[in-house]
Amino acid sequence: MNIIATNNLSKEYSGRTFNKKKILALNKFSFNVQQGEIFGLLGPNGAGKTTLVKILLGITFPTTGTAEVMGKDVSDETYKNKTGYLPENHKFPLYMTGEQVLEYYGGLSGLSTAEVKKRTGENLALVDMEKWRKTKIKKYSKGMMQRLGLAQAMLTDPDLIFLDEPTDGIDPIGRKEIRDILLNLKDKGKTIFLNSHLLSEIELMCDRVAILNKGELIKEGTVDELTAGNDSYTFYTSELSEDTINDLLTKYSAVIGSKTEFKYSSSSPEQINTLIDYLRSKKVFILSFYREKNSLEDMFINLIENEK
């Protein structure tokens, strides 16, 4: 079931007072997010990612096209009862304590006082911020602020959570903890829409990824689909004789890296098995071999470079 669906969504911003040139932030953008998945949105700065999230949350209005969240048009505010949002560079009132921040936003979300009190404790414990609940947030570090922001986004037990750079300013251990929280939410059937510059994080967490550039969707798919390599295998072996190296070069078109390493390209499992049989017949020990895979970062950079 689609929890988010957009159709030909476009957003045009009018230029500044002395520069009337319009800026196209989103251009006929169509995509969907399935319920229960962690969806990652990637794109360079100014690609339109934040605009998309803002439209999906009713903060900005689309110029043309439609956007639906949980089957409701984004102009209908009722779906926001079941969404949570952690914006990038969020600004909570600095004069409040962590607990007061959650009580305030819980109240704005329509939670009763009793519900807010109960969930405030639960969520602060979940993000490991319970002992700071009575501390004014102006004393919080960036990482603590992010944890509080995450607790705020989860406060209403939403079905869909939008997170914009959720691990920004958080140390590696904290990142792992947040990843675990998000994966736990996914296990509970929640949908997470993740906007992050940390590609390794997206790679570790997301089921599906969309890449946005200049307001247009340029690629979409599962992480495995996007990072699939070019059928190239790297072999690490015992020392190869001159004859074997010659055979590998002439019969198998292998690329020799050293006397213990070479690359072989083939999409046929039979051919790979034939090569392995050959190596064994030559008394060559295969120490390891693996199929080469692009990192999400490599794929992303290549894709954006090609678009230029």
Add this chain to the structure above:
Amino acid sequence: MKFKALIYGVFREAIAKKIFLGFFGISTLIIIIFLLMVNMDSVQGMVDTMKLTGQDAAKQFVIGSLGFMVDISYLLIITFCIVSVSSFIPSMLEKGSIDLLLSKPISRPQIILGKFSGGVLLIFASLVYLLGAVWIIVSAKSGYWYFPFLTTILWLTFSFAVIYSVVILIGLLTQSTVLTIIINIFLVFVITPLLGSRETVLYGFITNGTIQFILNLFYYILPKPGDLNIISKSLLQGEAVKSWQPLITSFLLMVTCLSVSIFYFKKKDY
């Protein structure tokens, strides 16, 4: 619950920005000075004489004292209104803050009305403290409990509400606290008194009918806190109100400013 949370937010912001404390401190100082004044030997003697001469004299003393307090409260409210609450809307519109607010299941008109109601309640509570205390002191001292004075709290709250609606609109349009303060100070302390004196002073220099018409138009359109204060004092002193026009046009201005604010806020991308 959502509306209550918005009002709670305004009160918390007022407490954090020391607006409440400032008003409470100044009010307490005024109350103490007033308390000392009415306990001075000369005033005590005057009060004793009035008590002997009858209730009318006591009433005059009470009304005179309270009228003086209305003028002080009026100045306090207007100044406080402009300087202190001018930051409410621009701070709400800051990036990172407005995104969070608009992502909540609360409508944009509700947000504007919540901020407005919160500010008005805040000033109402402050006025109840200041004028309520003064009323109790004067009444206890004179033995004459003049209840109509309490309506002054509502009049001053209304004066504040009118200016606050203008503050909200300017805050939304400019998104700047400094600009909001400057524009409102100029409006309330320069333009409004000038327009108020247009017939007695300005028309002596300006004889052109068109310019007079424009000045008249601005007088009716812009807030008239001074004229509202005059109505309030007339009612306090039991005198007939010369014209209710300032009340009607101020009310219309408040409704217009709030409507335009809501319309603008509903359409604006953040």
